[in-house]
Amino acid sequence: MATTLAPVLSDHWDADRSWTLATYEDHGGYRGLRRALGMPAADVVTAVKDSGLRGRGGAGFPTGMKWGFLPAPDGGPRYLVVNADESEPGTCKDIPLMMASPQHLIEGVIITSFAIGCHHAFIYVRGEVVHVYRRLLRAVEEAYAAGYLGKNILGSGYDLEVTVHAGAGAYICGEETALLDSLEGLRGQPRLKPPFPAVAGLYARPTVVNNVESIASVPGILVGGADWFKQMGTERSTGHGLFSLSGHVTRPGQYEAPLGITLRELLEMAGGIREGHELKFWTPGGSSTPLFTAEHLDVPLDYESVGAAGSMLGTRALQIFDETTSVVRAVTRWTEFYKHESCGKCTPCREGTFWLAQILQRLERGQGTTEDIDLLLDLCDNILGRAFCALGDGATSPVTSAIQYFREEFEAGTHTPADVLFPPERSSLFDYTPRRSPAALAGVHA
Known part of the structure; x- marks a missing residue:
């Protein structure tokens, strides 16, 4: 059992101006790149495979194996796209990483691009996080000035351009093929697979799409070695x-x-x-x-x-x-998010998330019926495995699991509002001011 922290990516987050190239280099930055450029590209891929690194974006697919799916070079371009469109409620690891140490990501991008034979990489950032976008732009600028990007990187003969792209703010663009469509200037909607991005991705060319933390973990593997990385974690979930x-x-x-x-x-x-x-x-x-x-x-x-x-x-x-939290209220808020963020391409997700939200809102108000709980489960069953992408499946998870563990709270939603059972001011982390109706406000100002 692990009992201690393992500060690798977060090792110098508390250093003065941790986001600058100078601070990153002072803490050993770009040693991994120098080592990688002295190796055959295939050996870099092998090192990542041997480390057991799995995708840190949620799916957990082996990173090195994903790189290996690219077809043999045919003389045309191939691309690396970094998925930095972090936007799921509660998920907040990539944004702090890019804010505190963007050079970790930049170095990982260069090593990965070298390994897969890419000469133009893209970092797709969620548009709302303008502060992160600006910080990444500055980090890329510093890397170009230091010779880590551009032509003949560190005298190796390897060239790489990096583009930082800000999305327009759509949760669906966290799905890799919707991200690629958005990056091409199209409406962000999932593509039919196959073909997979490794065969026909960005601009219909072979493309690797990886999460920020996955790519940022690569430099450490090149410095410490696969065995160092495998010493952390478990046998099948290393690092x-x-x-x-x-x-x-x-x-x-x-x-x-x-x-x-x-x-x-x-x-x-x-x-x-x-x-x-x-x-x-x-x-x-x-x-x-x-x-x-x-x-x-x-x-x-x-x-x-x-x-x-x-x-x-x-x-x-x-x-x-x-214990102060209403599980019905929490699940309702998440479902409202998924309803809002559904791209509308497929019927199960577009219609299913709408009706899930309608029923949950009834239960939250204490106006549900005895049939509503079974109706929720039936709706989830009709969405799960039938939606075009994982958004629909993910929207059902909190609903079905909440009913599994807290069915009595949903049953209470047939007669008592969640606000009565669980007053919001008790669960709030901040000063709570309840919303007041226009009529009440008019009475105050009369």
Whole structure:
């Protein structure tokens, strides 16, 4: 069992001006790139495969294997696209990483591009996070000035251009093929697969799409070696990862630890649940993963163990909720998000998320019917596995798992509003001011 943190990506986040190239170099930055440029590209791919690094964006697919899916070079371009469109409720690891140490990502981009034979890489950033976009632009500018990007990088003969692109703000563009369409200037909607991006991706050329944390983890593997990386984590879920604790926890934040650590251990380091309260439910991998409860405190947070327990490790967004929280209200808010962010391309997701939200809102108001709970489950069954992409499947996860563990709260929604059962001011982390009707406000100002 892991009992300590493993600061690798977050090692110098507390350093003065940690986001600058000078600070990154002072802490050993770009050693991995220098080592990679002295190796055959195929050996770099092998090193990442041997490390066991799995995609840190949620799917957990082996990163080196994904690179290996590219077809043999045919003389045309091939691309690396970094998915930095982090936007799921509760997921907040890539944005802090890019803010505190963008050069980690830039170095990873260069090494990965060299390994797969790419000469033009793209970083697709969520448009709303303008501060991150500007910081990445400055980091790329510094890397060009230092000779890490552009022509003949470090005298190796290898050339690479990097483009930082800001999306227009759509959760669906976190899906890799919708991201590619958006990057091409089209409406962001998922593509039919096959062909997969490795064969026909950006501009119909072979393309690798990886998450920010996946790419940022590559330099450490080149410096420390595959065996160093495999010493952390578990046998099948190797290495370190950023665990984002938010909600009713004493010290929320980013905790970088080996995969396989438990929530109980993380909570001990984070000061536990806020004083005077106890854990009610939590998300192991973001709002699109099935909920866990206090009985899952000792589940190792690795891909296999979380999956065996009935959920997904996902993005390791650990949203913590204590006993003051209405699970009906929480699930309703998440479902409203998925309804709003559905691209509308397929009927199960477009129509299903709309009706899920309608029914949940009734239950939250205490105006539900005895048939509503079974209707929710029936709707989820008609969405799961039938939607065009994973958004629809993810939207069903909090609903079905919440009913599994807290059915009595949904049954209470047939007669009592959630605000009565769980007053919002008790669960709020900040000063709570309830919304007042226009009539009430008119009375105040009369």
